Amino acid sequence: MSTTPPATQAAEAAETPEAILQAVGVTKRIPLHGRDRGHVVHALNGVDLTLRRGQILALVGESGSGKSTLARLLALGDVPTSGEVQFAGKPVRRADRRTHFGRVQMVLQDPFSSLNNLHRVRYILSRPLRNFARTSSAELEGRVLELLERVNLTPADDFIDKYPHELSGGQRQRIAIARALAAEPAVLLGDEPVSMLDVSIRLDILNLLAELRRRDGLAMLYITHDIASARYFADEISVMYAGHIVETGPVEQVTQEPKHPYTKLLLAASPDPDRPTAGSSEDLDEEDLAEPPNLLAEPVGCPFAHRCPDATPACSTTAPPTHTFAASHWARCWLYS
């Protein structure tokens, strides 16, 4: 709250603000138990991601592509198998996760399960205030009320002694956001923060998050399936497939001129009135495309090769190079080299 950057910084996307939270070559392998013992899930493969101060990065991709795993690693809820997470240029270790939690906070997907039913709003919000901001008992109530007002739950007095079950889904998600803000983080990681909410209140929550970004200069990761909301809300977008980031760029460029075949498919699958309808979606054989990626196999070549309409023999044997189109728009595909 005290470090409000000039509003111009957030507004001008042209000058790139400093990187605050980064994933550098992050790989995550999850060993399986029981019947599949000995196998590993290749959840993330050499992922690079940069969150910048006052910017919103949308992360899109199908279910199981590793979006949530990446968010969890960035929040230090889990450790990467290799690669590292950096905060303001310095690598963070599991041992300093308490400090890290104070700077990077997570808003979970489901507000109906992320709040403990047995605690009142007052308790839920006072815990991070005590743990991170070292708030004394005397000023606790004032700070909780302040947080409630920040997420537009007014009059705050009416909400402070409520139990979660007395609140609606949107109100609960606001409480979850307030809890994340209580730590006064520099980065907010939203793991599909609006997908469980009713369509009519999604926009309210997105506007609230946008407002927090504008006012407090928060960096945000916005994980979503909804490309239209990403376009409305984010500055940059990264597209993930089978634990790889296949394309990253400014949100307008990526949604209007997608380069990677997977991005094209993803966009073709979502309705967007602005996009020209002449796509390649008609000549795609849906049978071939229905097959999900095999995450148990060691990744060789392009992860999308077996579903790609433009695949060449090289695609399934050699990892594709990164091709940069504009300043910060790049894709990993053989098509452009």
Added chain:
Amino acid sequence: MRLPLRLRLPRKIRRPRNRKVAVGLVILVVLVVIAIIGPALVSALLGQTAGRLHAGGPLEPPSGRHWLGTTTAGEDVLAQLVTGTRTSLLVGLTGGAISTTLAVLLGVISGYSTGKAGAALTAFVNVFLVIPGLPLLIIIASYTQGRGGWIMVALIIGLTSWPGGARVKRAQTLSLRNRDFVQAARYAGESRVRIVLLEVAPHLAPLIASTFLFAVVSSIAAEAGLNFIGAGNPNTVSWGTMLFWAQSQGALLSGAWWWFAPPGLCIALIGTAAGLINFGVDELSDPRLRARSPRAHRKAGRATAAIAEAS
């Protein structure tokens, strides 16, 4: 860091709304009151004590002097019953508390901690789970032969009866530890101890309460059982020893129902009370159930019915 364990007590002690719970609580309270003041009251009003031999003739049926008759040795059954209530309740509550504490501690810790420590603890619980409880109980009890009084009996029962409860708590904790709110508490900077005590454990409250009630009843039954088969100390007075003496002196054959029926009924009564109270323990971990009284609920139900009828 100080641990502000400020437990929010209900603003005022309310009468339980559930009738079953109310009846169960009344029975339990009456038995506890009898255990506390009963022996003194009986000796003051009727001049009878549990240990006094030849207070009356052998096997006298109930009368004004001996409200519940006498035993073959002429002891007053009522005096024995109220003293026995004290012993049996003490054994039940202590044994139940020990057993429940162990079950909660071992169950929650083995369920919450991952890795080697958790696995070792789970193995320990499993080993105890397969040891047959009753024979173990009998062997230890025959070894101590009633030395150490009721506290020893309570200790033996408590230390042998926890594994089943621990297993149940472990299963529930395993499911709770992966809930979003536990993860969120971790991100909110909460310590492990605090997460276990204030996020996970309160959700186990109904389970803990019902385990405790069940453990109390089974401790009382185990104590009675041990004494009945003669593995306890026959010189103490409890519901179990009363039944033991009634059986060995052939009360059933001589039709002295006043000797064996009261202690038997008392055991059944406390079991019933625990079962009835169990109906109310769900409210412990669900503020939604607390918020609405059944009367308001019924009223709301009538209102919706009326609306449905009108439309």
